[in-house]
Amino acid sequence: MSLKISNRKIALLGILGAQALALLFMENLIPPLPGLPPGAKPGFSNIVTMYTAATMGLGEALYITAIKAIFAGLTRGATAFFMSFSGGLLSTFVMFGLMRLKKQPFGIAGIAVAAAIAHNLGQLLAATAITGTLSVLGYAPLLLFFAVITGLVTGTVLKIVMPALEKQRRFLT
Amino acid sequence: MKILFKKADIILILFFCLLCAALLTPRYSGSGNMTAVIYESGKITHRIDLSKVSESYTIKLANAPASTVEVEHNGIRYLTASCPDKLCVKAGLLTHSGDTAACLPQKTVIVIEGGSKDEKTPDVITY
Numbered sequence: 001m002s003l004k005i006s007n008r009k010i011a012l013l014g015i016l017g018a019q020a021l022a023l024l025f026m027e028n029l030i031p032p033l034p035g036l037p038p039g040a041k042p043g044f045s046n047i048v049t050m051y052t053a054a055t056m057g058l059g060e061a062l063y064i065t066a067i068k069a070i071f072a073g074l075t076r077g078a079t080a081f082f083m084s085f086s087g088g089l090l091s092t093f094v095m096f097g098l099m100r101l102k103k104q105p106f107g108i109a110g111i112a113v114a115a116a117i118a119h120n121l122g123q124l125l126a127a128t129a130i131t132g133t134l135s136v137l138g139y140a141p142l143l144l145f146f147a148v149i150t151g152l153v154t155g156t157v158l159k160i161v162m163p164a165l166e167k168q169r170r171f172l173t
Numbered sequence: 174m175k176i177l178f179k180k181a182d183i184i185l186i187l188f189f190c191l192l193c194a195a196l197l198t199p200r201y202s203g204s205g206n207m208t209a210v211i212y213e214s215g216k217i218t219h220r221i222d223l224s225k226v227s228e229s230y231t232i233k234l235a236n237a238p239a240s241t242v243e244v245e246h247n248g249i250r251y252l253t254a255s256c257p258d259k260l261c262v263k264a265g266l267l268t269h270s271g272d273t274a275a276c277l278p279q280k281t282v283i284v285i286e287g288g289s290k291d292e293k294t295p296d297v298i299t300y
Contacts, residue, residue: 032260032263037260037264037273037275038260038263038264039258039260075257076257076258077256077257077258077278078278079256079277079278080257080258083277105179105180105181106179106181106182106185107176107177107178107179107181107182108176108177109177109178109182109186110178110179110181110182110185110186113182113185113186113189114185117189127275127277130277130280131212131214131215131275131277131280131281131282132212132214132215132216132280133212133215133282135210135212135273135282135284136273136275136282138271138273138284139273140196141193141196141197142193142197144189144192144193144196145189145190145193145194145197147189148186148189148190148193152186155177156177159177162175
């Protein structure tokens with residue numbers, strides 16, 4: 001059985017994956033904001049996932065999600081892998097689902113916000129499952145509100161860098 | 174995927190903002206004294222009335238990766254932790270009703286329940 005994935009696509013996915021990881025690393029350098037749980041981050045790597053989901057498809061976007069989760073697992077342990085994967089999986093499915101709606105009612109900002117909220121929800125569910133108690137949900141309303149803001153930021157950044165990302169893709173495919 | 178804002182986006186964003194505002198408001202009504210509750214693997218293992226604490230002391234939590242919790246008058250915090258991220262420690266001192274800190278690898282959570290919401294203290298402080 002031969003896998004008909006072109007070498008160029010592998011190269012492009014590799015570069016996108018590396019960009020997602022670089023954004024993840026950069027995010028972790030930002031100190032925790034007061035009032036929010038310390039793990040909350042702006043979610044810049046979603047820019048890459050959204051771009052991949054829009055231009056290449058669900059499988060490719062899930063690949064980026066998996067790379068992020070594996071990276072978290074290798075550097076920060078099994079819990080980090082589980083948290084990253086839960087958030088990322090829900091977020092990628094929601095993002096892809098919204099993009100594929102007929103008539104495309106949502107623009108980039110709406111999809112980014114929905115993806116950010118789905119990411120937080122996925123992680124809150126995972127945290128509840130891990131700790132066995134609902135008390136971790138105390139931060140949920142505040143987190144979800146910030147998800148709206150971070151979604152707007154990542155959506156705007158994606159719109160701005162889209163030409164550069166497209167140029168990168170055209171160069172490789 | 175070329176357009177940033179469409180009509181449906183605005184509706185979605187407004188909806189979530191209103192939802193969060195609605196969820197945020199009824200939270201801070203506590204009754205009784207300010208009590209710290211410590212959950213380990215889903216079960217409550219400690220209930221401490223923080224207003225009755227005169228001298229600070231530390232507790233060691235059982236699960237691995239190990240952590241220690243410092244209890245003081247009207248405050249509680251994770252003091253040390255051996256998990257990789259140490260987000261629990263970074264959460265800082267918990268002093269208000271509803272404040273939460275958790276160590277996921279250890280499966281522990283500390284929540285402050287009860288305690289009256291002082292009308293004068295702000296809900297959220299940003300710097």
